[in-house]
Amino acid sequence: MFKYLLMITCLLMPLTSKSSDYAYFGFEPDIVTNYITTKKKMGFVRLTVELMVPSESIEIVEHHSPLLRDAIIDIIGKQPEETIKSIKGRSEIQLKCEEKIKALLIKETGQPLIKKLLFTQWLDN
Numbered sequence: 001m002f003k004y005l006l007m008i009t010c011l012l013m014p015l016t017s018k019s020s021d022y023a024y025f026g027f028e029p030d031i032v033t034n035y036i037t038t039k040k041k042m043g044f045v046r047l048t049v050e051l052m053v054p055s056e057s058i059e060i061v062e063h064h065s066p067l068l069r070d071a072i073i074d075i076i077g078k079q080p081e082e083t084i085k086s087i088k089g090r091s092e093i094q095l096k097c098e099e100k101i102k103a104l105l106i107k108e109t110g111q112p113l114i115k116k117l118l119f120t121q122w123l124d125n
Helices: 002-012 055-063 065-077 081-085 087-109
Strands: 022-026 031-035 043-054 116-124
Touching (some): 022 055, 031 065, 043 055, 043 065, 055 065, 081 087
């Protein structure tokens, strides 16, 4: 639902505003990965990730998307179940992912390129 509200908000903004200089890049397909559990069963999470990117940089971010996807999967895969299942933990994970993505893009392109990383859908078991 948040994804649709975000898209509607972007469509309703005037074309002269600063926010129209940004586009959203979404990883397709959704990211699905395992995480650390204390039980004997396997835990997994499925999430939709959107990156707020300056419009002129969308192709560069798309080019580096396999590297960025791998970084997100790596971070989530190292998180304990308590972090995955808590709202505060998800916020921490989102911040870690955003920082890592910016660091990787600086290393690859010399610029962080993204304004914000958003988790628009999060399903875990």
